[in-house]
Amino acid sequence: MTRVSGDPADRSDERRVRRGPFDEPRHSAKVPVSDAIASLLARPDEIMLEVGAGGELLVARLRAVIAGLLLLLPLANMLGGGTLRGTLIGLAGAVLVNVCAQIWLPLARRSRRYRWLPFATSAFDVTAASAVLVVIAAHDVPAALNNPVVWCGYLLAILLTALRGDGRTTLLAGALVLLQYGALAAFALVSTPAEALASSEHGIVTWATQLQRLVLLAAGTLITAMVVYRMQRLVEMSGTDGLTRLPNRTWLLHRIPRLLRTAREEGGSLTLALINLDHFKRVNDEAGHNVGDRVLRHVVSVLRDGAEPGEWLVRLGGEEFVLVMRKPIGTSWERVDALRRLVAGRPFELDRGADFMRVTFSAGLAGYPHEGTDLSSLLSRADQRLQQAKREGRNRVVARDC
Known part of the structure; x- marks a missing residue:
């Protein structure tokens, strides 16, 4: 790095920087509600998706x-003096849930797919949970709408979404719970005679009690969504460089396998550029x-x-960066060399x-799949060419071995 004089009009580092593909979310102590909602509705980042995949398997x-x-439960109902019909309905529902649970389990082992x-x-x-309540309500409305056991199934369904780490699933589950249970309660209260809404065993079904349950379900959804949001923030911070707000090595380790797999399945190319600032120690x-x-x-x-779409800039540490591009190595060399000229043409102002x-x-550049099939081999080849660029005088991009 050398000092040069320049025109104040070229002080590009003082200009407002537009947001682009390299930008990562900015962290702040105070987060507006709108930002939290936007984060919950957005697709989680790569690290969170990996965490969510493990969570999906755990949920399964x-x-x-x-x-x-x-x-x-059907056995407990029978031993507790419940009706034979209620016991059979509970048994049928439990068997159905068990069959479906065994279907979801193998799929969860490949949930990223x-x-x-x-x-x-x-x-x-x-x-x-709604289906069980509908079946019970067809024979005994108070047993369905005032049922403390099956109703807790809604809360479990909402709470389990926290393990997936995806706010969209939490909001979906919460919305479905309010919609399905609200529709069931409203239909039962409107269409059922008053005498059928009272039961010596399960109490009286009223609008007030059902509204209270809906409020509790909404509160459970909100609390779970905030837990997911905090998890996303913590994981996001672990995959983001604190100084530059770029993705860091942790993010790269989780993201590259997916990019390589996509390139392999689609027959595309992927190039990794290892970038090092010249004489930064000085x-x-x-x-x-x-x-x-x-x-x-x-x-x-x-x-x-x-920056261009389909490019990822990652800070490995110190003055070293990795640029990942969905391009063959020849086209990538042109891109990185253009960025090299851009950086060289925008001097840094020490003080105003x-x-x-x-x-x-x-x-130094390395291309998938001809020069490496995983992150380690690609970084190794790119580092060899980076060292070659330094030996040849620095301020250059090398994409081929000597």
Whole structure:
């Protein structure tokens, strides 16, 4: 890096940086409600999806265990003096839930392959509870609407969505619960004679009690959604570089396998560029680490200005970055070289009115699948070419071995 004089009009690091593909969500101490809602409605990031996949499998296993325990409820009903019809209905429902639980379990082991699975299983959990209540209500309305056991199935269905780590499944489950249970309660209260709404065993079904239950279900949905949101924030922070707000090595380790798998299935190309700022240690030694941090943010802002869709910039650490592109290595070389010229042509201003510091970088490229089939082999090949670029004088991009 060398200092050069420049026109104040070229002080691009002072300009407002537009948002682009390299941008990551900004963290702040105070989060508006609208941001929380937007986060819950958005598709989780790659790390959260991996966490959610494990959560989906855990939910499937819990569902299988809970379904097995449900087989005990008809027996308890019979031993407690319940009617034969009620016992048979409960047994049929428990058997059906067990069969479905065994169907969902193998699918959950490959849940990342089936993006619809968390939504389908969440809807199933809610609808299964509603179906049992409908069957019970057909014979005894108070037993259905004042049933403390089956009604808790709704809360379980909502709470289990927290393990999936996807706010969309929580909101879907909550909306289905309110819609299905609200429709069942309203239909029963409107169409059932007053004398049939009273039971010596289950009490009286009233609008007030059913409204209270709906409020509790809504509160359960809201609390679960906030738990999911906090989980997403914590995981997002673990995959984001604190200085540049770029994805970090953790994010890359989770994201690359998916990108490689997609490229393999679609027959596409993927290129990884390992980027290293030239003589960055000299900046830290001579100007201090605070200036070094500002230089890093300046370079990232310039790269964001030149970003294109389908590219991911990741900070590995220090002055080292990785740029992932869905392009063959030849086209990628042109892209990275254009970014190199862009960075070199946008000097960094040390202080307002002071001289400018010219920043350059060197890069080495590696392409999938011919030069590596996993992150480790691609990084190794890219690093070899990066070292070659440094030996040849820096401020250059190398995509072929000597």
